[in-house]
Amino acid sequence: MLDIKLLRDSPQVVKDGIAVKGAGPKLVDEFLRLDGEWRTFTANLDEKRALQNKLSKERNIEAAKKNKEEIKELESKLAATEKSREEILLQIPNLPDAAAPRGKSEAENKVLREVGKKPKFDFTPKDHLELGEALGIIDFETASRVSGSGFYYLKNDGVLLEFALVHYALDFLRSKGFDLWFTPDLAREKYYLGTGYNPRGPEAQTYLIENSDLGLVATSEVTLAGIHAGESFAAEALPKRYAGYSHCFRQEAGAYGKYSRGLYRVHQFTKVEMYVFTRPEDSAKMHEELLALEEELWQGLKVPYRVVEICTGDLGAQASRKFDLEAWMPGRNDWGEITSTSNTTDYQARRLNIRYKKGGEKPEFAHTLNGTAIATSRAIIAILENYQRKDGKVDVPKALEKYMGKKVIG
RNA sequence: GGAGGCGUGGCAGAGUGGUCUAACGCGCCGCACUCGAAAUGCGGUUGGGGAGAAAUCCCCUCGGAGGUUCGAAUCCUCCCGCCUCCGCCA
Numbered sequence: 001m002l003d004i005k006l007l008r009d010s011p012q013v014v015k016d017g018i019a020v021k022g023a024g025p026k027l028v029d030e031f032l033r034l035d036g037e038w039r040t041f042t043a044n045l046d047e048k049r050a051l052q053n054k055l056s057k058e059r060n061i062e063a064a065k066k067n068k069e070e071i072k073e074l075e076s077k078l079a080a081t082e083k084s085r086e087e088i089l090l091q092i093p094n095l096p097d098a099a100a101p102r103g104k105s106e107a108e109n110k111v112l113r114e115v116g117k118k119p120k121f122d123f124t125p126k127d128h129l130e131l132g133e134a135l136g137i138i139d140f141e142t143a144s145r146v147s148g149s150g151f152y153y154l155k156n157d158g159v160l161l162e163f164a165l166v167h168y169a170l171d172f173l174r175s176k177g178f179d180l181w182f183t184p185d186l187a188r189e190k191y192y193l194g195t196g197y198n199p200r201g202p203e204a205q206t207y208l209i210e211n212s213d214l215g216l217v218a219t220s221e222v223t224l225a226g227i228h229a230g231e232s233f234a235a236e237a238l239p240k241r242y243a244g245y246s247h248c249f250r251q252e253a254g255a256y257g258k259y260s261r262g263l264y265r266v267h268q269f270t271k272v273e274m275y276v277f278t279r280p281e282d283s284a285k286m287h288e289e290l291l292a293l294e295e296e297l298w299q300g301l302k303v304p305y306r307v308v309e310i311c312t313g314d315l316g317a318q319a320s321r322k323f324d325l326e327a328w329m330p331g332r333n334d335w336g337e338i339t340s341t342s343n344t345t346d347y348q349a350r351r352l353n354i355r356y357k358k359g360g361e362k363p364e365f366a367h368t369l370n371g372t373a374i375a376t377s378r379a380i381i382a383i384l385e386n387y388q389r390k391d392g393k394v395d396v397p398k399a400l401e402k403y404m405g406k407k408v409i410g
Numbered sequence: 411g412g413a414g415g416c417g418u419g420g421c422a423g424a425g426u427g428g429u430c431u432a433a434c435g436c437g438c439c440g441c442a443c444u445c446g447a448a449a450u451g452c453g454g455u456u457g458g459g460g461a462g463a464a465a466u467c468c469c470c471u472c473g474g475a476g477g478u479u480c481g482a483a484u485c486c487u488c489c490c491g492c493c494u495c496c497g498c499c500a
Contacts, residue, residue, distance in 0.1 A: 046468055052481085057428080
């Protein structure tokens with residue numbers, strides 16, 4: 001959610017900002033129209049309420065009764081306008097950072113660097129589906145019967161690999177000063193909305209629980225942000241670096257095709273997520289830190305990857321700037337996204353009312369950032385496909401040996 | 411799941427229909443006293459919003475949302491959370 005004052009004072013700044021994200025200026029104009037209406041109603045209503053307080057103190061009951069009717073009428077008008085204004089406001093995306101590359105779509109994302117060497121095979125490499133099934137560590141067929149397509153069972157070494165990845169990421173982040181959180185896999189709707197995940201509508205990702213306002217989280221970003229919703233930090237308490245462990249559930253409606261095969265796009269996976277609360281002046285630097293941490297963690301796994309900076313048209317509503325790590329995936333002979341880190345500035349914080357206060361000063365909204373450490377499903381793809389051997393077995397990355405308790409899968 | 415109790419400012423805690431502009435205390439901030447500090451004294455101290463060039467004025471906010479009333483922290487309804495007891499359960 002953007003600052004209403006910014007919209008009022010500098011509508012052109014907002015229009016220009018959201019234009020490069022592909023959002024039209026009409027949103028801003030419509031907002032200003034409704035806001036003007038809202039302000040008129042509010043001023044009138046305040047006046048009538050002041051009168052009501054006065055009449056009531058004077059025990060002028062007759063006049064107060066009459067005035068009350070007018071208040072009620074105005075209140076319902078105000079409520080209707082406020083609701084419309086809110087709906088528009090929520091559709092206005094966060095402004096992109098000046099440093100974010102301009103572009104209309106994914107195609108214009110910018111590759112910053114490649115790190116690590118792609119493996120060279122003296123045989124035809126298999127994809128993770130073939131490897132996983134042959135090794136008896138992933139079972140898609142049974143899962144699709146029991147739970148539907150887009151689900152999977154992990155077995156034996158597949159299970160060890162899943163837990164090894166999680167353990168590796170948690171140890172890594174713990175050593176970098178993060179607090180570790182085991183988070184709820186379900187959360188109330190208001191926190192989805194607060195983080196900008198809309199659980200309803202055609203774009204909905206979220207599974208909702210019937211007869212409740214709970215949904216399965218699509219990322220622990222939701223529950224991590226929610227920890228401090230409505231709170232005001234002391235400035236010295238920031239930054240807060242949190243690492244959240246959760247399962248993630250996504251509907252992925254309509255996402256099919258060869259790029260979505262196997263573990264690449266699934267309804268459930270495990271993720272260790274970084275989430276940080278900072279002061280505004282520190283968030284750009286913190287974003288660099290999160291990206292550096294992702295790189296260090298993935299370099300530790302010795303998986304070749306490249307860093308992609310997301311262009312304005314592909315940023316999404318919440319982010320002002322975003323970087324993805326894409327691992328080399330020999331099975332598709334292409335790169336595939338494995339992490340994503342965003343600076344959401346005060347966009348989520350304003351919605352969730354997360355603030356901080358320097359001694360004596362008025363509280364301001366904090367900035368929040370997020371970044372993937374490990375999403376197990378895609379990490380498993382990257383490891384199986386890059387570490388496969390001619391004999392069909394898979395070497396365990398050095399960094400995971402102590403967690404796996406073995407050096408080879410198969 | 412059942413029964414009962416509770417939710418008030420940074421903390422603690424009074425207030426059960428109008429004088430609440432929320433007591434007293436602690437903490438915090440400022441000022442005075444002091445060479446400085448402590449102690450003491452005085453003042454300030456939730457957050458949000460509207461009008462105005464400004465001074466300033468006004469509105470909302472006692473877990474949340476509605477309702478009753480001229481008037482609600484206080485009464486009613488629903489929801490959320492916490493506590494106690496009972497039941498059930500990994």
